[in-house]
Amino acid sequence: MVNLKAIFPVFILLTIGCSSLPLQKARTAFYSGDLATADNTLEGCKGISEKDLLLCYMEDGLVLHYMGAYEESTKVLLKASRLIKRQEQISISEQSASVLINDRVKTYRGEYSERLWVHTYLMINFLLQYNYESALVEGKQALEVYDKYPESLAGDHFTRALIALCFENMNLPDDARIEYEKLAEEMGIGIITPEPIIPGKGELILFIGQGRVPTKVSSNVVLPPFIRISIPRYSYSSSAMTVTVRSDGVDLDPMKISTDLGEVARKSLEDRSVQYLIRQGLRAGVKEAIAEEVGETNATAELFARAILFLLEEADTRSWETLPGTLTITRIVLDSGVHDLEISSEDLQTAYLDGIYIPQGRRVYRSLRF
């Protein structure tokens, strides 16, 4: 019987983590600039286990977005959005397993911020496809997420500005004004009013992603006799990166609204910390009870069991890693006609949008990633 108790955790230890291998490979390919390989590695998330499926959809959706495959990206992110809704139910079996083993055995449900950003990227995708109606649908779903977790997500100015833009596109100025008022309040500034598109002019809207979002790492605390507490946290603090825009050789000062995704993600994780710590305490107690029970019959087995349970304690460091560190929406009102644009990121990378045509009275969208 003692042997069975010892073998079970080893088996669990071996099975955890295998399914996330394609995700790691895809992320590595993405950051080395090989987006096609990143997408191929994920293979439409067919081989990914249910517990990492949301992560896979989110990563693949973003890879496809930055490949310019906006329609495909939309399909994948809509799957992610549907999955998030299905995952609202708390599973007793998963909760029990996580109390015994660790949080990585649970299905990944996404941080509050990540749940919001699924809608953010869907909004961007729909805008890039000029599907204003569906963009607003996503905008409204994003508002529902904001309403659910107001404190965690108050720092996401980019998404709020995007929602306001979706209302503007559907000719709903009052709804747009309400969002701009909320945005101004959250940013602690005066009224935000986008420059109107007057006759003879059009608007170029850029969605600029810079850097990469911090990843989660585990912070470990070891208590006597052999209790390990492992808590996830974001690896480093970040700050919003700036961007400069030049059109036809002239510096522009367009309306720019940015979000430091790392900061919002950190706040989301912090706001979940109470439930995290309760589960940690419960798990430490359960593991201690198991070790003591094993020790009643065999002291060596207790030592072995304690070592296994110690090793099993691992923080859930899963997160959406292909996200940029900063997202900026830049709204540039330009004369109708053809323009050459130069966009420079804070880390001195430059993107060129040559020969971009701005039709009169219309909005044109582009997504960039540095």
Add this chain to the structure above:
Amino acid sequence: MRRIHVRFLIIMTCASLLAMTGCMASTRNLDTETETHYDATYDFSDKSQIVNRLVTPLVSAPVFPVQEKPILIVYPVVNETSEHISTGGITDEIRMKLIQSGRFRFINESQRENIQKEADYQYQGYVDPAMLVEEGRQLGADYILSGTLRSIKKEQPRQWRLYKKERIYYSLDLSITDLKTGEIVYADQAEIAREASQPIIGW
């Protein structure tokens, strides 16, 4: 020891049978007239309900004299809800029911490009001249039929509970605009309000 093995076998067999029963695939036809809802969100039963509520009074509306058959053009119903709803299905069904009532005539706006393409082909010399469609004979619309689908969603506040309740209100505003004057000559609204609850805890 032997008794334990037998008991273990019985338990495993029962568990396997239970799992297999749960995994069996099944299909069945549903009556499209019967209301079926899995949750509070919009579904095909709502479409029929909304369309019926709007079409019945419109057919007998005194605004349009019985002896005349006004010509309508349908513009897509704007989706202002928080769900991805194909509103094309609503407009198609409204149009179909109005055509079947015999009170209205419709212009097929979605086929304009194809009509043009076909007419162009006929004038390329392949078609018998006696059978060519006469150009400049298309009907002009008297009215525009348009609508907006809206929703208001409310979830139960976050608190200790076993079930999560959700309320959704849908409204479809339909209007008919006179093309000559720009006047809205007819307007109506169909509403649906629904509450659904689902367990927060599952196996």
